[in-house]
Amino acid sequence: xxxxxxxxxxxxxxxxxxxxxxxxxxxxxxxxxxxxxxxxxxxxxxxxxxxxxxxxxxxxxxxxxxxxxxxxxxxxxxxxxxxxxxxxxxxxxxxxxxxxxxxxxxxxxxxxxxxxxxxxxxxxxxxxxxxxxxxxxxxxxxxxxxxxxxxxxxxxxxxxxxxxxxxxxxxxxxxxxxxxxxxxxxxxxxxxxxxxxxxxxxxxxxxxxxxxxxxxxxxxxxxxxxxxxxx
Numbered sequence: 001x002x003x004x005x006x007x008x009x010x011x012x013x014x015x016x017x018x019x020x021x022x023x024x025x026x027x028x029x030x031x032x033x034x035x036x037x038x039x040x041x042x043x044x045x046x047x048x049x050x051x052x053x054x055x056x057x058x059x060x061x062x063x064x065x066x067x068x069x070x071x072x073x074x075x076x077x078x079x080x081x082x083x084x085x086x087x088x089x090x091x092x093x094x095x096x097x098x099x100x101x102x103x104x105x106x107x108x109x110x111x112x113x114x115x116x117x118x119x120x121x122x123x124x125x126x127x128x129x130x131x132x133x134x135x136x137x138x139x140x141x142x143x144x145x146x147x148x149x150x151x152x153x154x155x156x157x158x159x160x161x162x163x164x165x166x167x168x169x170x171x172x173x174x175x176x177x178x179x180x181x182x183x184x185x186x187x188x189x190x191x192x193x194x195x196x197x198x199x200x201x202x203x204x205x206x207x208x209x210x211x212x213x214x215x216x217x218x219x220x221x222x223x224x225x226x227x228x229x230x231x
Contacts, residue, residue, distance in 0.1 A: 072169040080172040086116045117146040132198045173205040
């Protein structure tokens with residue numbers, strides 16, 4: 001069945017949405033657009049019940065998507081899902097697939113092989129951003145070295161569900177920004193500014209959360225600490 005027909009039919013998306021999502025798996029990166037973004041009916045999929053989408057298992061992969069549809073965009077959810085499965089085209093993954101590349105070293109810190117665990121958790125840049133994020137949200141965050149470490153810590157957090165959903169989305173945005181920065185470093189015409197990454201995370205997460213959530217978000221309270229918002 002043609003994917004455009006599926007997207008155009010809101011009633012069929014809950015049944016066939018996984019076929020549309022599957023088309024997006026390889027097209028998540030800094031400079032590409034997902035097929036969903038190119039569709040005028042993307043919002044139909046975005047409005048599908050998050051629990052239904054979160055339970056989907058896409059062909060060829062065994063882990064369900066941890067869908068945060070109320071807080072961030074579809075492409076961010078899919079990218080975070082690929083982080084959890086280590087399915088992004090990091091240098092280490094490219095090498096393991098038999099693709100010849102000059103080096104597998106992290107292009108940001110040059111201290112270790114570039115895996116998802118390193119890039120998003122143990123790289124000095126990722127650790128610095130995570131420290132700032134924890135200070136912004138006013139909680140303590142232990143040293144994290146992998147997605148599994150992060151998930152175990154995240155489940156142990158004592159937060160109201162509304163705040164926890166938002167924090168989940170903020171971490172997804174953080175990984176998106178890191179991946180975009182990495183790609184701009186490797187393929188961009190100019191070197192991006194590392195010192196602006198945290199500000200970008202704060203702004204993007206506010207923009208997406210405030211537009212997609214039903215609650216009214218105050219920018220001043222958001223900058224001070226999102227946990228001070230009235231949900």
